[in-house]
Amino acid sequence: MFQILNIKGSINFLRHAVPISILSAILVLGSLGSLATKGINWGLDFTGGTVVELEFSSPANLVAIREGLSTEETDGAVVQNFGSSRDILIRLPVKEGVKSDTQVAHVMEGVTQLDPTVIQKRVEFVGPQVGKELAEQGGLAVLVALICILIYVSFRFEWRLALGSVTALAHDVIITLGVFSIFQLEFDLTVLAGLLTVVGYSLNDTIVVFDRIRENFLKLRKGSPEDVVNTSITQTMSRTIITTGTTLVVVVALFLKGGTMIHGFATALLMGIFVGTFSSIYVASFLAIKLGINREHMMPVEIEKEGADQDTLMP
Amino acid sequence: MLNKYPMWKNLMVMIIIAIGGFYAIPNLFGEDHAVQVVATRGAEVTASTQSAVNDVLVSKGIAVKRSELENGQLLVRVGNGEEQLLAKEAIAEALGDKFTVALNLAPATPEWLEAMGGSPMKLGLDLRGGVHFLMEVDMGEAVRKMTEAKVADFRTDLRAERIRYAGIRNGARGIEIKFRDAETLANAERFLKSRSADMVFTDRSTGSDYFLVANPSDVYLKQIKEEALQQNITTLRNRVNELGVAEPVVQRQGAERIIVELPGVQDTARAKEILSATASIEFHMVDQNADVQAAASGRVPAGSELYQRREGGPVVLKKAVMLTGDHIQGAQPSYDEYSRPQVSINLDSKGGSIFSNVTKDNIGNPMATLFIEYKDTGEKNADGSVKMKKIEEVISVATIQARLGRNFVITGLGHAESQNLALLLRAGALIAPVYIVEERTIGPSLGAENIENGMQAMIWGMAVVLLFMLVYYRGFGLIANLALTANLVMVVGVMSMIPGAVLTLPGIAGMVLTVGMAVDGNVLIYERIREELRNGRSIQQAIHEGYGNAFSTIADANITTFMTALILFAVGTGAVKGFAVTLMIGIATSMFTSIVGTRSIVNAIWGGKRVKKLSI
Numbered sequence: 021m022f023q024i025l026n027i028k029g030s031i032n033f034l035r036h037a038v039p040i041s042i043l044s045a046i047l048v049l050g051s052l053g054s055l056a057t058k059g060i061n062w063g064l065d066f067t068g069g070t071v072v073e074l075e076f077s078s079p080a081n082l083v084a085i086r087e088g089l090s091t092e093e094t095d096g097a098v099v100q101n102f103g104s105s106r107d108i109l110i111r112l113p114v115k116e117g118v119k120s121d122t123q124v125a126h127v128m129e130g131v132t133q134l135d136p137t138v139i140q141k142r143v144e145f146v147g148p149q150v151g152k153e154l155a156e157q158g159g160l161a162v163l164v165a166l167i168c169i170l171i172y173v174s175f176r177f178e179w180r181l182a183l184g185s186v187t188a189l190a191h192d193v194i195i196t197l198g199v200f201s202i203f204q205l206e207f208d209l210t211v212l213a214g215l216l217t218v219v220g221y222s223l224n225d226t227i228v229v230f231d232r233i234r235e236n237f238l239k240l241r242k243g244s245p246e247d248v249v250n251t252s253i254t255q256t257m258s259r260t261i262i263t264t265g266t267t268l269v270v271v272v273a274l275f276l277k278g279g280t281m282i283h284g285f286a287t288a289l290l291m292g293i294f295v296g297t298f299s300s301i302y303v304a305s306f307l308a309i310k311l312g313i314n315r316e317h318m319m320p321v322e323i324e325k326e327g328a329d330q331d332t333l334m335p
Numbered sequence: 336m337l338n339k340y341p342m343w344k345n346l347m348v349m350i351i352i353a354i355g356g357f358y359a360i361p362n363l364f365g366e367d368h369a370v371q372v373v374a375t376r377g378a379e380v381t382a383s384t385q386s387a388v389n390d391v392l393v394s395k396g397i398a399v400k401r402s403e404l405e406n407g408q409l410l411v412r413v414g415n416g417e418e419q420l421l422a423k424e425a426i427a428e429a430l431g432d433k434f435t436v437a438l439n440l441a442p443a444t445p446e447w448l449e450a451m452g453g454s455p456m457k458l459g460l461d462l463r464g465g466v467h468f469l470m471e472v473d474m475g476e477a478v479r480k481m482t483e484a485k486v487a488d489f490r491t492d493l494r495a496e497r498i499r500y501a502g503i504r505n506g507a508r509g510i511e512i513k514f515r516d517a518e519t520l521a522n523a524e525r526f527l528k529s530r531s532a533d534m535v536f537t538d539r540s541t542g543s544d545y546f547l548v549a550n551p552s553d554v555y556l557k558q559i560k561e562e563a564l565q566q567n568i569t570t571l572r573n574r575v576n577e578l579g580v581a582e583p584v585v586q587r588q589g590a591e592r593i594i595v596e597l598p599g600v601q602d603t604a605r606a607k608e609i610l611s612a613t614a615s616i617e618f619h620m621v622d623q624n625a626d627v628q629a630a631a632s633g634r635v636p637a638g639s640e641l642y643q644r645r646e647g648g649p650v651v652l653k654k655a656v657m658l659t660g661d662h663i664q665g666a667q668p669s670y671d672e673y674s675r676p677q678v679s680i681n682l683d684s685k686g687g688s689i690f691s692n693v694t695k696d697n698i699g700n701p702m703a704t705l706f707i708e709y710k711d712t713g714e715k716n717a718d719g720s721v722k723m724k725k726i727e728e729v730i731s732v733a734t735i736q737a738r739l740g741r742n743f744v745i746t747g748l749g750h751a752e753s754q755n756l757a758l759l760l761r762a763g764a765l766i767a768p769v770y771i772v773e774e775r776t777i778g779p780s781l782g783a784e785n786i787e788n789g790m791q792a793m794i795w796g797m798a799v800v801l802l803f804m805l806v807y808y809r810g811f812g813l814i815a816n817l818a819l820t821a822n823l824v825m826v827v828g829v830m831s832m833i834p835g836a837v838l839t840l841p842g843i844a845g846m847v848l849t850v851g852m853a854v855d856g857n858v859l860i861y862e863r864i865r866e867e868l869r870n871g872r873s874i875q876q877a878i879h880e881g882y883g884n885a886f887s888t889i890a891d892a893n894i895t896t897f898m899t900a901l902i903l904f905a906v907g908t909g910a911v912k913g914f915a916v917t918l919m920i921g922i923a924t925s926m927f928t929s930i931v932g933t934r935s936i937v938n939a940i941w942g943g944k945r946v947k948k949l950s951i
Contacts, residue, residue, distance in 0.1 A: 146774075154908075160906070169895055213911045224892040224893075227892045235884070269799045270848060273795040279785055
């Protein structure tokens, strides 16, 4: 059998924990800073407004389109390429007293003069009220997800580990949001879905490591908590690399082949997978150690799970 | 003996995968071009309609692939898109306006498969194109209408009880009733409380001003809103049916919103025009002096007009409108003391007084209910607006038995008719205005592009993952790949089985993601087996321990992902919900295939015998 990692003993991952934690903290603070100053480039789903996607028969002239959209009704429109030079996305802000239909009619009037064969591929209008509600719901969803996970992990493992994993998740969410803020990538509903998937995925990783940590605390009678954590991370390293690899492959496939409408989703996942893998080691495990996790904390849990009930649970 | 599954377990795995696979099969057949015929306004699609349609198509030289009559609708499958258009025109022309004829794409699932409940996955609007509306019901208006009706009620009730009030108005604090002294107020309060249990009365007297304020109770308020929403849904559903759209969706979203989805419709302007068009009701007296036969041949008396009854036959009505449907507040089918069906109608106060006056002079005479509707002709006027056709039909004729007030009943109807009439009366107009708060149009080419892109991503991702697993884990990798393929088939199968599940673009993304993440279970198990082997365990022991130890990890990891998917499902709308559904199904099926499925194969190959080396 050939292996990606063939390690004897364990790697001292935690040796680098302090500098990496500082790096993490800088990333989180940087993200928060960007979120505070630049904010998020909210997509149509959250701000309300109208989006028109057009397909021109030849590469579109953005400048000419923008010039055509300076009427009172369409003032403030954002015109950008969408996937290819022939595909154009126009975002129109909500205007007091102007119907979205009127805005779209103005747009179509302008662009048909430039290219009579232009195809209207998609029109979306979202009222500002709906958008606001959605933004509130979205924020709430992420929060509820984190709380549910905190409860589940404390119940299944131990509160120090739970706090470690939730901190790691918050870390991932903040940095992913930070990237969206710094590069002003559009944040729409699919990105929110991506973000929640990141929460699920990153937790997957953390739990695999924690499961091993718990097991090793009970198995390895010797060694400091640091040693146990190092051994556990080393043992699960091959799995982490392989799973992250296969997931990355499909997410890259989505990013490259999935089309423009799920680009945001793929971007969020791509970011999240990197940050999530890394945080399960350096944020989740390290924090649990700093919170003073040790062998005794694992003892009571062992009675209610592992071992005895295993055979009946196992198919 | 280690690593031997009992027969029943192997059988269970096989049966579950076979069922999943079986229900995934319909997705392989694609779709037929079809024409859908639905009856409107009292007509019925019967076997004779079916044979009429067949005759028309035969005469036009269009071959019918299959013709199905089900749930009161007819679905005729034809060869291609060109024939479909021709067929639609021919059928619409032959059947007239009592039927809605719509273009449809019907799943080309063979009949035997359909008979066993097989149907392909339903595609979301983002994959097939169409219009999506999110409409909000103006609840303020619904409540205002109710309070206005209450003002009139109080006025009549207090007058009848000879309780003198100084004034009643619909004010900022609620319905404000002013009295001259405290004693009258107390009397009125006692009396009104006994009459309207659904209102809350508060004494708001200050100094010499004696005020009683009435507000709807929370329960009543909720009920008003609920009724307004339900009634608007019924109305919109009726109108959408008139649009001639195949498989439209009209459903509630939360407490005040309604989703309307019209697959295949591109022209939003037309859709909006029809959704907001009104059908209405008018009451007319029947012209008893007119000779119906003469009128039918063109000699209609002045001041009267000839109409057709819904069930057929002419009838002459006086032109003067006794009452319009705008005054109808509610209509419910019920039964009189002899268990004969009837429809009880409530009018608003203005309608009540008008009606009371006109019926007083017409006791013993027949009164007709006229149903008026504006229907889209499919043609356009010179200015580009949609040409609407006015359709008028007499839906009932009943004799006025006594002077009628705000609440009265229409009798002389059959059971089904009374149900229908009540529905139509209620459905005529929207009880409270609705406005569009969200609108999305997806072109059909974009939909096709989305499917294409999603499939591309899936194929590439899957190919790389399968190849890697095979190279890295060899024999066990092949088993994992079988499990992965079975998993994907099962996701498709389960998605096809669940009636409410809809495949959306993010849903496809969810499936792609499942491919990448589903190997995790097997990677965990295999890495564990390798580890146990390295630690010097025997081969059988290593397999057993590998599966055993990885189980709780896999369960924990998947449960938490499932929780986030569930939250996503709860808060998400439309496409995001679609993603959450596929993700949840994917988690369940991937756990099954990666743990139980692969174990069954591993046990069959290596279990219970002497093995020198594992292919892992």
